[in-house]
Amino acid sequence: MWNPVWMLLSGTLDDGTVTLRPIVPDDGPAVLDALSNDPSVARWTRVPWPYTRAHLEEFLHAVTVWHAGTSDLALGIVDHETQAFLGCIGLHRIGLSRSPRSAFLPDEVGYWVSKEARGRGVATSALQLLARFGLCDLGRPRLNLQTKVGNAPSAAVARRVGFRFVARVPATDVDDDDSDHDRFVLTAADLLDVEPSAVVSPSVP
Protein backbone atom coordinates (compact mmCIF):
# COMPACT_ATOMS: atom_id res chain seq x y z
CA MET A 1 0.00 0.00 0.00
CA TRP A 2 1.20 3.53 -0.80
CA ASN A 3 2.79 5.27 2.17
CA PRO A 4 2.82 9.11 2.31
CA VAL A 5 6.24 9.05 4.06
CA TRP A 6 7.67 8.08 0.65
CA MET A 7 6.73 11.56 -0.63
CA LEU A 8 9.49 13.09 1.43
CA LEU A 9 11.93 10.20 1.07
CA SER A 10 12.04 11.06 -2.62
CA GLY A 11 11.49 14.80 -2.36
CA THR A 12 12.14 17.98 -0.42
CA LEU A 13 10.33 20.57 1.68
CA ASP A 14 11.30 24.17 1.01
CA ASP A 15 10.17 27.62 2.15
CA GLY A 16 12.61 29.70 0.12
CA THR A 17 14.98 29.98 3.08
CA VAL A 18 15.78 26.42 4.04
CA THR A 19 15.33 23.07 2.33
CA LEU A 20 14.65 19.81 4.17
CA ARG A 21 15.68 16.57 2.48
CA PRO A 22 16.54 13.05 3.66
CA ILE A 23 19.89 12.57 5.39
CA VAL A 24 22.34 10.71 3.13
CA PRO A 25 25.78 9.20 3.88
CA ASP A 26 27.41 12.21 2.18
CA ASP A 27 26.12 14.35 5.06
CA GLY A 28 28.39 12.38 7.41
CA PRO A 29 31.35 14.81 7.47
CA ALA A 30 29.08 17.83 8.14
CA VAL A 31 27.19 16.01 10.91
CA LEU A 32 30.45 14.83 12.51
CA ASP A 33 31.99 18.28 12.30
CA ALA A 34 28.96 19.96 13.90
CA LEU A 35 28.39 17.43 16.67
CA SER A 36 31.99 16.67 17.63
CA ASN A 37 32.77 20.37 18.11
CA ASP A 38 29.73 21.51 20.06
CA PRO A 39 28.72 20.00 23.41
CA SER A 40 25.54 22.13 23.52
CA VAL A 41 23.69 19.72 21.21
CA ALA A 42 24.45 16.79 23.55
CA ARG A 43 23.48 18.91 26.54
CA TRP A 44 19.95 19.50 25.28
CA THR A 45 19.27 16.33 23.23
CA ARG A 46 20.02 12.60 23.34
CA VAL A 47 23.02 13.02 21.05
CA PRO A 48 26.05 11.50 22.86
CA TRP A 49 29.12 13.42 23.98
CA PRO A 50 31.94 13.25 23.04
CA TYR A 51 30.54 12.57 19.57
CA THR A 52 32.72 10.15 17.63
CA ARG A 53 32.90 8.61 14.17
CA ALA A 54 31.36 5.45 15.68
CA HIS A 55 28.33 7.49 16.81
CA LEU A 56 28.04 8.88 13.30
CA GLU A 57 28.14 5.36 11.77
CA GLU A 58 25.45 4.26 14.24
CA PHE A 59 23.29 7.25 13.28
CA LEU A 60 23.68 6.70 9.53
CA HIS A 61 22.80 3.01 9.98
CA ALA A 62 19.72 3.97 12.03
CA VAL A 63 18.65 6.39 9.28
CA THR A 64 18.84 3.59 6.70
CA VAL A 65 16.68 1.33 8.87
CA TRP A 66 14.21 4.14 9.70
CA HIS A 67 13.76 5.15 6.08
CA ALA A 68 13.49 1.58 4.79
CA GLY A 69 10.74 0.90 7.34
CA THR A 70 9.17 4.42 7.06
CA SER A 71 9.09 4.52 10.88
CA ASP A 72 11.06 7.76 11.23
CA LEU A 73 12.20 10.60 8.97
CA ALA A 74 15.70 12.02 9.47
CA LEU A 75 16.18 15.16 7.41
CA GLY A 76 19.07 17.45 6.71
CA ILE A 77 18.32 21.18 7.00
CA VAL A 78 20.24 22.92 4.22
CA ASP A 79 20.42 26.49 2.97
CA HIS A 80 17.92 27.02 0.13
CA GLU A 81 20.44 29.00 -1.95
CA THR A 82 23.78 27.35 -1.27
CA GLN A 83 22.68 23.88 -0.08
CA ALA A 84 25.11 24.35 2.86
CA PHE A 85 24.35 21.90 5.67
CA LEU A 86 22.79 23.71 8.67
CA GLY A 87 21.45 20.96 10.94
CA CYS A 88 19.07 18.04 11.35
CA ILE A 89 15.38 17.62 12.05
CA GLY A 90 13.48 14.37 12.51
CA LEU A 91 10.00 12.98 12.94
CA HIS A 92 10.10 9.79 14.96
CA ARG A 93 7.91 6.76 15.60
CA ILE A 94 5.51 7.91 12.88
CA GLY A 95 2.01 6.59 13.55
CA LEU A 96 3.26 4.15 16.16
CA SER A 97 1.92 3.71 19.66
CA ARG A 98 3.66 4.57 22.92
CA SER A 99 6.43 2.14 23.79
CA PRO A 100 8.05 2.06 27.21
CA ARG A 101 11.33 1.02 25.61
CA SER A 102 11.52 3.92 23.17
CA ALA A 103 13.24 7.21 23.90
CA PHE A 104 10.75 8.93 21.58
CA LEU A 105 7.05 9.54 21.97
CA PRO A 106 4.91 8.65 18.93
CA ASP A 107 5.10 11.35 16.22
CA GLU A 108 7.80 13.25 18.11
CA VAL A 109 9.91 15.91 16.41
CA GLY A 110 13.50 16.67 17.34
CA TYR A 111 16.10 19.03 15.86
CA TRP A 112 19.47 20.70 16.17
CA VAL A 113 21.13 23.51 14.25
CA SER A 114 24.88 23.93 13.94
CA LYS A 115 26.39 26.64 16.14
CA GLU A 116 27.28 28.96 13.24
CA ALA A 117 23.74 28.91 11.80
CA ARG A 118 21.81 29.70 15.00
CA GLY A 119 19.76 32.80 15.81
CA ARG A 120 18.43 33.49 12.32
CA GLY A 121 15.27 31.44 12.24
CA VAL A 122 16.63 28.20 10.77
CA ALA A 123 15.04 25.92 13.40
CA THR A 124 11.75 27.82 13.25
CA SER A 125 11.57 27.47 9.45
CA ALA A 126 12.51 23.80 9.56
CA LEU A 127 10.02 22.96 12.30
CA GLN A 128 7.25 24.85 10.51
CA LEU A 129 7.88 22.89 7.31
CA LEU A 130 8.05 19.49 8.98
CA ALA A 131 5.07 20.18 11.25
CA ARG A 132 2.90 21.10 8.31
CA PHE A 133 4.04 18.01 6.41
CA GLY A 134 3.37 15.75 9.42
CA LEU A 135 -0.09 17.13 10.13
CA CYS A 136 -1.36 17.96 6.64
CA ASP A 137 0.43 15.54 4.30
CA LEU A 138 0.96 12.57 6.60
CA GLY A 139 -2.34 13.24 8.38
CA ARG A 140 -0.96 12.67 11.87
CA PRO A 141 -3.49 13.95 14.42
CA ARG A 142 -0.90 15.54 16.72
CA LEU A 143 2.82 16.01 16.91
CA ASN A 144 4.80 15.75 20.15
CA LEU A 145 7.91 17.69 21.12
CA GLN A 146 9.96 17.48 24.33
CA THR A 147 12.51 20.00 25.58
CA LYS A 148 14.75 19.57 28.56
CA VAL A 149 13.73 22.05 31.26
CA GLY A 150 15.81 25.22 30.75
CA ASN A 151 16.19 24.95 26.97
CA ALA A 152 14.70 28.40 26.34
CA PRO A 153 15.69 28.69 22.65
CA SER A 154 14.05 25.38 21.77
CA ALA A 155 10.90 26.20 23.75
CA ALA A 156 10.77 29.56 21.89
CA VAL A 157 11.03 27.76 18.54
CA ALA A 158 8.25 25.32 19.53
CA ARG A 159 5.90 28.09 20.70
CA ARG A 160 6.55 30.22 17.64
CA VAL A 161 5.40 27.36 15.39
CA GLY A 162 2.25 26.93 17.49
CA PHE A 163 3.14 24.06 19.81
CA ARG A 164 1.26 24.24 23.13
CA PHE A 165 2.90 23.40 26.45
CA VAL A 166 1.01 20.52 28.04
CA ALA A 167 3.06 19.18 30.93
CA ARG A 168 6.34 19.17 32.79
CA VAL A 169 7.38 15.56 33.40
CA PRO A 170 10.02 14.36 35.84
CA ALA A 171 13.08 12.53 34.56
CA THR A 172 11.66 9.26 35.90
CA ASP A 173 8.84 9.53 33.32
CA VAL A 174 11.21 10.10 30.37
CA ASP A 175 12.73 6.98 28.84
CA ASP A 176 16.52 6.91 28.46
CA ASP A 177 17.09 10.37 29.92
CA ASP A 178 17.86 11.82 33.35
CA SER A 179 16.45 15.33 32.86
CA ASP A 180 13.02 16.77 33.59
CA HIS A 181 11.23 17.60 30.34
CA ASP A 182 8.58 20.01 29.11
CA ARG A 183 6.11 18.41 26.71
CA PHE A 184 4.46 20.30 23.87
CA VAL A 185 1.83 19.25 21.31
CA LEU A 186 0.72 20.62 17.97
CA THR A 187 -2.47 19.82 16.06
CA ALA A 188 -3.63 21.11 12.70
CA ALA A 189 -5.92 23.54 14.55
CA ASP A 190 -2.86 25.07 16.22
CA LEU A 191 -1.26 25.96 12.92
CA LEU A 192 -2.12 29.46 11.79
CA ASP A 193 -2.21 28.34 8.17
CA VAL A 194 -3.30 24.74 7.64
CA GLU A 195 -2.86 24.67 3.87
CA PRO A 196 -1.18 21.40 2.83
CA SER A 197 2.47 22.09 2.09
CA ALA A 198 2.78 22.93 -1.58
CA VAL A 199 6.47 22.40 -1.38
CA VAL A 200 6.97 18.66 -1.76
CA SER A 201 8.82 18.13 -4.99
CA PRO A 202 10.03 14.79 -6.32
CA SER A 203 13.49 16.11 -6.97
CA VAL A 204 15.77 13.47 -5.46
CA PRO A 205 16.61 10.79 -8.02
Ligand SMILES: CC(C)(COP(=O)(O)OP(=O)(O)OC[C@H]1O[C@@H](n2cnc3c(N)ncnc32)[C@H](O)[C@@H]1OP(=O)(O)O)[C@@H](O)C(=O)NCCC(=O)NCCS
Ligand atom coordinates in the same frame (compact mmCIF):
# COMPACT_ATOMS: atom_id res chain seq x y z
C1 LIG B 1 17.35 25.17 19.80
C2 LIG B 1 18.00 25.42 18.44
C3 LIG B 1 17.63 24.28 17.51
C4 LIG B 1 17.46 26.74 17.90
O1 LIG B 1 17.96 26.91 16.56
P1 LIG B 1 17.95 28.35 15.85
O2 LIG B 1 18.03 28.13 14.40
O3 LIG B 1 18.94 29.23 16.48
O4 LIG B 1 16.47 28.85 16.25
P2 LIG B 1 15.72 30.13 15.69
O5 LIG B 1 16.71 31.13 15.22
O6 LIG B 1 14.66 29.67 14.75
O7 LIG B 1 14.98 30.63 17.00
C5 LIG B 1 15.67 30.74 18.23
C6 LIG B 1 14.69 31.29 19.25
O8 LIG B 1 15.28 31.20 20.54
C7 LIG B 1 15.24 32.45 21.17
N1 LIG B 1 16.36 32.47 22.09
C8 LIG B 1 17.67 32.36 21.80
N2 LIG B 1 18.38 32.38 22.95
C9 LIG B 1 17.49 32.47 23.96
C10 LIG B 1 17.59 32.51 25.37
N3 LIG B 1 18.76 32.42 25.98
N4 LIG B 1 16.45 32.61 26.09
C11 LIG B 1 15.24 32.68 25.50
N5 LIG B 1 15.08 32.59 24.15
C12 LIG B 1 16.19 32.53 23.41
C13 LIG B 1 15.35 33.43 20.02
O9 LIG B 1 14.92 34.72 20.39
C14 LIG B 1 14.42 32.76 19.02
O10 LIG B 1 13.07 32.96 19.38
P3 LIG B 1 12.16 33.99 18.56
O11 LIG B 1 12.16 33.52 17.16
O12 LIG B 1 10.82 33.90 19.22
O13 LIG B 1 12.84 35.31 18.71
C15 LIG B 1 19.55 25.54 18.56
O14 LIG B 1 19.88 26.49 19.53
C16 LIG B 1 20.22 24.21 18.90
O15 LIG B 1 20.53 23.42 18.02
N6 LIG B 1 20.45 23.96 20.20
C17 LIG B 1 21.08 22.72 20.64
C18 LIG B 1 20.22 21.50 20.36
C19 LIG B 1 18.79 21.64 20.88
O16 LIG B 1 18.55 22.27 21.90
N7 LIG B 1 17.85 21.03 20.15
C20 LIG B 1 16.44 21.05 20.54
C21 LIG B 1 16.19 19.96 21.51
S1 LIG B 1 14.48 19.99 22.07
